[in-house]
Amino acid sequence: MTRPATTADTARVSGTAHVSLAYADAPVAVRADLIETQERLLEHLRRPGCWFTGAERLAIAAESRHAPACPLCRERKAALSPEHPSGAHERVTGGRLADPVVEVAHRVRTDSGRLSRAWFERTLASGLEIGPYVEAVGVVALLAGLDFFCRALGVPLHPLPEPADGAPTRHVPEGLRSDIAWVPILTPENASGPEADLYDPAGLIPNIARALSSVPDHVRQLQGLTRSHYLALADMGDPKKGRAIDRMQIELVAARVSALNECFY
Amino acid sequence: MDLAAVNTPTGEDGGVAHGARLVAFADAVMGPDEARLLRERDALRGVLGDDAFVDTCAVVGAFNVVDRIADATGIPLDDGLAAMSAGVRDELGLARFASSANTPGAAG
Numbered sequence: 001m002t003r004p005a006t007t008a009d010t011a012r013v014s015g016t017a018h019v020s021l022a023y024a025d026a027p028v029a030v031r032a033d034l035i036e037t038q039e040r041l042l043e044h045l046r047r048p049g050c051w052f053t054g055a056e057r058l059a060i061a062a063e064s065r066h067a068p069a070c071p072l073c074r075e076r077k078a079a080l081s082p083e084h085p086s087g088a089h090e091r092v093t094g095g096r097l098a099d100p101v102v103e104v105a106h107r108v109r110t111d112s113g114r115l116s117r118a119w120f121e122r123t124l125a126s127g128l129e130i131g132p133y134v135e136a137v138g139v140v141a142l143l144a145g146l147d148f149f150c151r152a153l154g155v156p157l158h159p160l161p162e163p164a165d166g167a168p169t170r171h172v173p174e175g176l177r178s179d180i181a182w183v184p185i186l187t188p189e190n191a192s193g194p195e196a197d198l199y200d201p202a203g204l205i206p207n208i209a210r211a212l213s214s215v216p217d218h219v220r221q222l223q224g225l226t227r228s229h230y231l232a233l234a235d236m237g238d239p240k241k242g243r244a245i246d247r248m249q250i251e252l253v254a255a256r257v258s259a260l261n262e263c264f265y
Numbered sequence: 266m267d268l269a270a271v272n273t274p275t276g277e278d279g280g281v282a283h284g285a286r287l288v289a290f291a292d293a294v295m296g297p298d299e300a301r302l303l304r305e306r307d308a309l310r311g312v313l314g315d316d317a318f319v320d321t322c323a324v325v326g327a328f329n330v331v332d333r334i335a336d337a338t339g340i341p342l343d344d345g346l347a348a349m350s351a352g353v354r355d356e357l358g359l360a361r362f363a364s365s366a367n368t369p370g371a372a373g
Binding site for chain 2: 120
């Protein structure tokens with residue numbers, strides 16, 4: 001991918017920073033809702049989360065962005081089994097992040113299709129707790145979407161913004177279940193308190209929409225992203241719903257990308 | 266829709282308007298060949314128009330998010346979806362993917 005050439009543009013207005021994206025160099029006009037979603041996404045990434053500071057989240061983002069160029073990641077990607085090449089990742093953030101976090105940032109970005117439960121359990125056993133794991137996964141995945149959009153469009157990657165101040169919240173939603181996936185999941189019927197409005201009560205809430213729910217703000221970002229970049233959850237059951245490309249075209253592109261990512265879900 | 270193109274580009278549209286061009290573009294975005302990406306981007310814009318081209322880019326972005334989330338969290342296919350998609354999954358051979366292990370009964 002094209003490396004970003006400029007520093008971040010993070011304007012401060014009344015103490016509230018706002019990420020502003022410009023697609024001036026884009027070959028075509030970009031829909032306003034896409035830009036707004038992406039601005040909110042980068043704003044989300046620069047702010048402290050549940051477990052990481054804004055600076056740490058951006059370090060995770062930077063590591064994940066570098067991962068395709070990491071020699072260990074390249075060797076693993078080419079190997080029959082990603083578990084056999086060993087060594088250390090090539091880092092771009094120095095010692096800011098613990099090794100397991102860097103492993104998550106690099107593996108999820110470059111070879112998520114071959115992640116296994118055994119890998120997940122080893123990663124946690126190496127000292128990464130489940131909450132930070134989910135937060136790191138969300139950071140990596142959300143940034144990957146933005147980066148692949150830019151690559152597809154033919155524009156440079158957006159520079160990562162400056163981090164916002166503040167401490168992680170350490171918030172853990174009540175009612176998480178650990179019997180559904182590798183990570184704890186908040187089901188709609190258990191969503192309460194600050195998470196009471198996390199899910200649309202009338203809507204379809206598939207597991208993909210719940211997967212990051214132990215870090216609720218990641219779910220909110222994902223909802224916005226899928227609504228603007230794919231379809232609103234409420235529209236997914238309607239085969240006639242599309243955009244300037246029709247539904248069949250949307251699903252063909254989605255399926256091909258997922259096949260290339262080796263994603264079963 | 267002819268599902269064959271999901272796994273292996275056939276050069277045919279497979280019942281989807283500009284299907285071959287869409288698949289070729291997705292492959293180019295996901296691959297390392299910059300010259301190919303340039304060609305496929307121009308070709309796709311030429312047949313779809315600008316708005317549909319941007320929509321396509323957005324879908325590519327979206328599924329690079331959800332694929333990673335699904336595979337890194339180990340979520341299973343939802344029960345209803347698993348039942349509905351069994352035939353499609355078999356036709357596409359999705360059980361070959363490592364993440365099929367996350368859905369009981371789905372792995373090949």
